[in-house]
Amino acid sequence: MAEPSTHPILQTERLRLSKPAVKDVPAIIALANNENVSRTTANMPFPYGEEHAVFWLNMANEGFANKTAYIFAIRNGTTEEFLGGIGLHVHAADEKAVIGYWVGEPHWNKGYVTEALGAIICFAFEELGMNKLEAVHLLENPASGKVMIKNGMVQEGVSIADSKRFGKFRDIARYRLLRSEYHLNAGKQKT
Numbered sequence: 001m002a003e004p005s006t007h008p009i010l011q012t013e014r015l016r017l018s019k020p021a022v023k024d025v026p027a028i029i030a031l032a033n034n035e036n037v038s039r040t041t042a043n044m045p046f047p048y049g050e051e052h053a054v055f056w057l058n059m060a061n062e063g064f065a066n067k068t069a070y071i072f073a074i075r076n077g078t079t080e081e082f083l084g085g086i087g088l089h090v091h092a093a094d095e096k097a098v099i100g101y102w103v104g105e106p107h108w109n110k111g112y113v114t115e116a117l118g119a120i121i122c123f124a125f126e127e128l129g130m131n132k133l134e135a136v137h138l139l140e141n142p143a144s145g146k147v148m149i150k151n152g153m154v155q156e157g158v159s160i161a162d163s164k165r166f167g168k169f170r171d172i173a174r175y176r177l178l179r180s181e182y183h184l185n186a187g188k189q190k191t
Helices: 022-032 035-039 050-066 112-127 142-150 179-185
Strands: 014-018 069-074 083-092 096-103 132-138 154-165 169-180
Touching: 014 112, 022 035, 022 050, 022 083, 050 069, 050 083, 069 096, 069 112, 083 112, 112 132, 112 142, 112 179, 132 142, 132 154, 142 154, 142 169, 169 179
Parallel strands: 096 132
Antiparallel strands: 014 069, 069 083, 083 096, 132 169, 154 169
């Protein structure tokens, strides 16, 4: 498995995925301290304060240093505006990674997460040599499942009452993408 020595920067048509930084803390808090955003994720706290943003930055730095996580800020490719976050939590022995992502509500329905996920998938297979990627979404957030499907991920199943969020048990859908499936889809147009 290849391991980058400096935090990678991934460029897409409209986005720049780069290392989250202390300068992002105000924007992270402004976007993440939103119950609508938190409710779409499996584990983002609400309310979301500075201590949560600092924890996320530390997790990104420690994960990269240990090669157990590659966490990126999703930024506007032109203005560098912070839009959200995306990352891989790596299980090196199994050559697999778990993907997670979020984006601020003002940036929903613009295709940013679909674009960012495509870049992360390519990075995971082409640069890190992963064999399998996994992701989940709350069933009450079907838009996240659509993002995964647009990027070639396959639903493996549904886990009923998998986690308790906001006082209610939530069901999750589990998705995967194998290296062999990624190569089969290479070159196909994603819509």
